[in-house]
Amino acid sequence: MSRVLLKGGRVIDPAQRLDATRDVLLEDGVVAQVAAKLSARGADVISAKGLVVCPGFIDLHVHLREPGREDKETIATGTRAAAAGGFTAVCAMPNTDPVNDNSGITGFILQKARSEGVVRVYPIGAITRGSRGEELAEYGDLKESGCVAVSDDGRPVASARVMRRALEYARAFDLPVVDHCEEPALSERAAMNEGPVATLLGLRGAPAAAESIVVERDIQLAELTGGRLHVAHLSTAGAADAVRRGKARGVRVTAEATPHHLVLTDQVVKDSDYDTATKMNPPLRSEADLRAVREALRDGTIDAIATDHAPHTVDDKKVEYDQAAFGVVGLETAVSLCLDRLVGPGLLTLPQLVALLSSGPARALGLPGGTLATGAPADVTVLDLGRRRKVDPARFESKGRNTPFAGWTLKGAPVMTIVAGQVVWQERR
Amino acid sequence: MGAASAKSVEGAVPAGFRVRRELMDAERLSRALSRIAHQIVERRRDAEGLVLVGVRTRGVPLARRLARLVAEAGAPPPPVGALDITLYRDDLTTVASQPVLRRTEIPVSIDGRTVVLVDDVLYTGRTVRAALDEIIDFGRPARIKLAALIDRGHRELPICPDYVGQTITTTRDESVQVLVKEEDGHDRVLLLEKEPARRPAKGKPRRRA
Amino acid sequence: MNGYPHRHLLGIESLQPSEITAILDTAESLREILDRPIKKVPALRGKTVVNLFYEPSTRTRASFEVAEKVLSADSLSIAASTSSAQKGETLLDTAKNLEAMNPDMIVLRHSASGAPHFLARHCRAAIVNAGDGAHEHPTQALLDALTLRQRKKRLEGLRVAIVGDLLHSRVARSNVWLLSKMGAKVVLCAPPTLVPPGIDALAPVTYRIDEAVEGADAVMMLRIQHERMTGGYYPSDREYHLRFGLTEARVKRAKKDVLILHPGPMNRGVEIASEVADGPYSVILDQVTNGVAVRMAVLLLLLGGGGES
Numbered sequence: 001m002s003r004v005l006l007k008g009g010r011v012i013d014p015a016q017r018l019d020a021t022r023d024v025l026l027e028d029g030v031v032a033q034v035a036a037k038l039s040a041r042g043a044d045v046i047s048a049k050g051l052v053v054c055p056g057f058i059d060l061h062v063h064l065r066e067p068g069r070e071d072k073e074t075i076a077t078g079t080r081a082a083a084a085g086g087f088t089a090v091c092a093m094p095n096t097d098p099v100n101d102n103s104g105i106t107g108f109i110l111q112k113a114r115s116e117g118v119v120r121v122y123p124i125g126a127i128t129r130g131s132r133g134e135e136l137a138e139y140g141d142l143k144e145s146g147c148v149a150v151s152d153d154g155r156p157v158a159s160a161r162v163m164r165r166a167l168e169y170a171r172a173f174d175l176p177v178v179d180h181c182e183e184p185a186l187s188e189r190a191a192m193n194e195g196p197v198a199t200l201l202g203l204r205g206a207p208a209a210a211e212s213i214v215v216e217r218d219i220q221l222a223e224l225t226g227g228r229l230h231v232a233h234l235s236t237a238g239a240a241d242a243v244r245r246g247k248a249r250g251v252r253v254t255a256e257a258t259p260h261h262l263v264l265t266d267q268v269v270k271d272s273d274y275d276t277a278t279k280m281n282p283p284l285r286s287e288a289d290l291r292a293v294r295e296a297l298r299d300g301t302i303d304a305i306a307t308d309h310a311p312h313t314v315d316d317k318k319v320e321y322d323q324a325a326f327g328v329v330g331l332e333t334a335v336s337l338c339l340d341r342l343v344g345p346g347l348l349t350l351p352q353l354v355a356l357l358s359s360g361p362a363r364a365l366g367l368p369g370g371t372l373a374t375g376a377p378a379d380v381t382v383l384d385l386g387r388r389r390k391v392d393p394a395r396f397e398s399k400g401r402n403t404p405f406a407g408w409t410l411k412g413a414p415v416m417t418i419v420a421g422q423v424v425w426q427e428r429r
Numbered sequence: 430m431g432a433a434s435a436k437s438v439e440g441a442v443p444a445g446f447r448v449r450r451e452l453m454d455a456e457r458l459s460r461a462l463s464r465i466a467h468q469i470v471e472r473r474r475d476a477e478g479l480v481l482v483g484v485r486t487r488g489v490p491l492a493r494r495l496a497r498l499v500a501e502a503g504a505p506p507p508p509v510g511a512l513d514i515t516l517y518r519d520d521l522t523t524v525a526s527q528p529v530l531r532r533t534e535i536p537v538s539i540d541g542r543t544v545v546l547v548d549d550v551l552y553t554g555r556t557v558r559a560a561l562d563e564i565i566d567f568g569r570p571a572r573i574k575l576a577a578l579i580d581r582g583h584r585e586l587p588i589c590p591d592y593v594g595q596t597i598t599t600t601r602d603e604s605v606q607v608l609v610k611e612e613d614g615h616d617r618v619l620l621l622e623k624e625p626a627r628r629p630a631k632g633k634p635r636r637r638a
Numbered sequence: 639m640n641g642y643p644h645r646h647l648l649g650i651e652s653l654q655p656s657e658i659t660a661i662l663d664t665a666e667s668l669r670e671i672l673d674r675p676i677k678k679v680p681a682l683r684g685k686t687v688v689n690l691f692y693e694p695s696t697r698t699r700a701s702f703e704v705a706e707k708v709l710s711a712d713s714l715s716i717a718a719s720t721s722s723a724q725k726g727e728t729l730l731d732t733a734k735n736l737e738a739m740n741p742d743m744i745v746l747r748h749s750a751s752g753a754p755h756f757l758a759r760h761c762r763a764a765i766v767n768a769g770d771g772a773h774e775h776p777t778q779a780l781l782d783a784l785t786l787r788q789r790k791k792r793l794e795g796l797r798v799a800i801v802g803d804l805l806h807s808r809v810a811r812s813n814v815w816l817l818s819k820m821g822a823k824v825v826l827c828a829p830p831t832l833v834p835p836g837i838d839a840l841a842p843v844t845y846r847i848d849e850a851v852e853g854a855d856a857v858m859m860l861r862i863q864h865e866r867m868t869g870g871y872y873p874s875d876r877e878y879h880l881r882f883g884l885t886e887a888r889v890k891r892a893k894k895d896v897l898i899l900h901p902g903p904m905n906r907g908v909e910i911a912s913e914v915a916d917g918p919y920s921v922i923l924d925q926v927t928n929g930v931a932v933r934m935a936v937l938l939l940l941l942g943g944g945g946e947s
Contacts, residue, residue: 196836200651202751202773202808205835273759274752319728320750322771513667516681516709516938529641530938532667566676 003027004421005040006380009048013055014355015362015371024053026378029420034372046423048382051415052350055358055371056088056379059331060256061153061178061232061306064090064121067108068097073311073399075109076116078331081309081398083425085331086414088379089120089369090309094131095154101126101137103145110146118424119417120379122148122367127166127177133158136169143173149365151178153232158184160217167227176228176254176365181214181239182206182282191322193266193283201270203321208289211282212238219246219253230364231255233308235282237292244301254364256306257293259334263341264404265290269321276317276324277404280310294347297356304361305353307334311400329400333391335383337405339412350385357381378421387413387427446604446621452579452597453618461594462491465576466498468592469545478542478571479507484514484560485531490611491578492547510535512546517559539568545592549607551577554588579618581605642939646765648754649774650815658816662784665928665935671708672930682711685941686741689715690732691768692748697902697926698768698778702745705933711941714741729753733761742941746770751808764940772806775901779812781932782899783820785924786856789897794821799850799892800841801827801884802860802909805834805871809901810860814840825850829882831871847882854892858899859884859910875908884910889919897921 004026011022011034023038059082065073082090092109094100100109106123113121125142129135131152139150150170157163157179166177187206192198194205215231219242222229231243234255246253266284278284296302310327317324342348362370369377391408393401417425442448483492489511500506513531546560557575564573576592581599599605604621641660671677687706691699699715706713743764746754751771758765769775787793798817804810804826817824824841827850833843844850851857872878898919906912
């Protein structure tokens with residue numbers, strides 16, 4: 001019987017509408033009790049005085065790269081990065097090599113996660129075979145072997161017919177369909193957001209409409225089929241508006257946004273002189289889009305903050321902007337960034353942020369956790385709101401160093417990560 | 430407070446230098462040029478097919494004045510050219526700031542003619558070396574001669590002037606500054622010296638320099 | 639006196655008007671060298687310049703080569719389409735290999751916008767942008783400005799129309815920057831599909847060429863870049879010529895002494911009528927001479943003397 005007692009922290013559990021000083025007792029891998037002034041014999045006592053105690057954070061959108069691109073990241077290094085970033089669970093996207101479109105690959109990922117992983121890994125299976133956008137993958141097998149959703153992320157589902165079938169068929173297994181919403185005919189060969197900045201830089205851009213058109217399409221298909229839709233990495237005002245209207249009509253749609261889309265605009269591509277650490281898909285957008293996405297965060301249109309953690313090798317990024325791979329890492333900067341740039345200036349309250357990182361993601365994809373109610377998994381994230389840190393990619397746990405936030409000083413950080421009652425990471429003093 | 434500069438030269442003196450004494454006033458300068466012009470005319474061979482080429486910047490107005498004086502002395506009025514030697518300097522790569530490049534204009538063919546290079550101050554000879562290299566790229570003159578208003582010595586190359594306004598002895602710490610009406614508003618030649626480093630004035634009695 | 643205090647020439651956007659004037663004045667002083675019996679000065683003796691061209695180009699490359707040779711620099715040209723790039727060697731690898739030969743300057747033309755900035759970050763040599771993607775072509779804008787200044791004696795207050803494929807044109811962007819900084823009034827004209835978003839913040843845009851050339855001191859025609867287009871920007875060359883081409887009739891709306899500039903090579907009968915291209919308003923030959931002069935000025939200001947900012 002292993003017991004851990006976190007004493008005296010400010011416990012924020014949005015699922016239970018709790019925000020008060022409490023002690024949290026974890027026993028045998030689940031939450032035993034949350035109350036004021038607990039004592040427990042034989043428990044490891046951890047002082048959480050002056051700290052914030054939250055349900056373990058869940059990142060719905062992570063690229064662990066294994067199998068196939070272990071040079072960029074492995075399940076071991078990716079989950080270590082997650083723990084160092086305060087995340088207790090990650091959803092692993094299927095665009096590995098080979099693509100996770102069958103129970104064999106799902107099984108491999110889960111087995112690796114059990115033996116080498118440091119946090120919980122929830123695999124996401126592919127929507128179509130090989131993510132080629134044509135034939136559906138075997139959702140029954142995928143669900144049975146442990147997938148929590150299906151996605152062709154990295155690529156859009158170009159055909160409305162295929163997307164419709166996917167939403168319909170997935171209903172049988174109650175699997176959410178996660179779509180990377182992009183109209184390829186409008187975004188072909190684009191390196192950034194279309195707009196005045198791209199014009200000045202002479203780079204080909206993809207308009208915001210390339211995303212919002214497909215979000216509208218998917219929401220109407222979800223309405224038609226009754227399926228569950230989750231919009232990945234929402235980045236535009238048009239998409240936020242579509243999701244808001246869809247929810248109001250009762251469509252089963254949820255959405256996530258990344259920290260970089262909540263903090264940066266396309267102007268940084270110019271200010272950084274074509275630094276490829278600013279290149280990702282969907283790209284950084286305009287001021288107006290940034291404001292709309294932040295507003296969607298505040299009014300509940302967006303359910304979760306997810307990093308879209310996409311590690312790349314140095315070689316993949318150290319080339320001309322057009323040629324560089326799309327993607328930035330995010331696990332080890334997300335929480336600090338949100339605390340410093342969203343909660344700090346009052347754009348979000350702390351409980352709102354905690355919800356977006358715990359109860360929101362859990363609810364969106366139907367995952368366990370996201371709360372400290374009795375019986376919930378003993379996954380806890382502990383934050384120190386006053387802790388200042390400078391982002392230093394050289395010291396990342398992740399193999400990927402491609403971040404646009406290198407050198408930023410951020411106030412507020414995770415200091416301890418607990419999974420199933422075990423401390424899997426704590427800050428080195 | 431400087432030493433001998435009773436008359437203000439209105440900021441023409443470069444930083445770190447002060448005037449030691451005046452070498453020529455306007456009248457002496459004018460007489461020096463006149464003498465040179467007469468010397469040129471006397472050497473008949475030079476006077477025929479003559480081209481005066483002023484070395485920028487102040488060699489150019491001096492060359493123009495010489496041309497007028499040569500014509501007044503009875504020889505045919507010679508054409509005048511302007512030479513910017515910036516692109517031929519041998520100290521180009523050690524110059525701390527970029528040279529200001531001005532136009533080179535040689536209005537006639539110099540083949541077979543007598544070119545008289547005109548410069549304000551002849552010192553190490555490196556400017557004249559650059560000017561020689563450049564003028565030769567324009568053609569094949571019969572002969573090249575050198576006229577300098579002031580020769581201050583300290584040659585580093587085997588170059589001698591053919592016509593000189595005044596020869597003086599200087600030290601390396603000194604500098605000769607030629608001012609001309611066309612560029613600076615008046616005619617003067619000054620001998621400059623480096624300003625001594627300032628000593629703190631507190632309490633100590635000033636030592637005589 | 640540092641007329642041009644930067645280490646590289648990557649674009650016009652970041653230059654001060656005084657720096658542009660320094661380049662133009664220096665170019666003006668250097669032009670006469672091309673009329674000398676011996677077209678060589680020793681100013682850049684011992685300096686090595688590598689022309690690294692990833693896009694085909696006759697005139698720009700030749701222009702740089704002549705400029706380098708006149709200043710006595712050692713010049714080496716690499717047409718990357720025939721070399722290792724085809725074997726898959728990256729731009730960075732190629733540049734690093736060249737660096738081992740210690741060039742003082744790399745002149746780069748590349749199809750990726752920002753490629754010169756990328757090289758400037760990773761190489762020791764001074765970098766001159768000879769055209770990067772759709773971003774900038776600074777020496778072209780400088781030689782256009784020099785040509786205009788020679789004929790019109792000034793740039794300030796000139797009315798200049800820039801007509802054609804604005805979307806893919808680096809020449810357009812560099813020219814809009816330069817002319818605006820020097821006080822000229824620029825008007826842009828193109829079919830709506832070829833107008834990049836936000837360009838109207840730099841200069842007014844019209845879809846009517848008659849309006850654009852009305853009273854213009856100079857008209858700059860941009861080339862239709864078939865090789866950069868993925869298609870469908872306008873229905874046909876015939877329609878383009880009828881609605882956006884510079885015909886004799888349209889030229890008459892401009893000032894009597896209007897100048898026609900074209901970065902070349904021209905699509906005769908599409909963006910410009912042949913009679914206009916060969917007519918008396920055309921300053922194409924001046925542009926070629928000025929091109930060499932401007933490039934000499936850039937080489938001299940970057941390599942001759944200090945250079946480091």
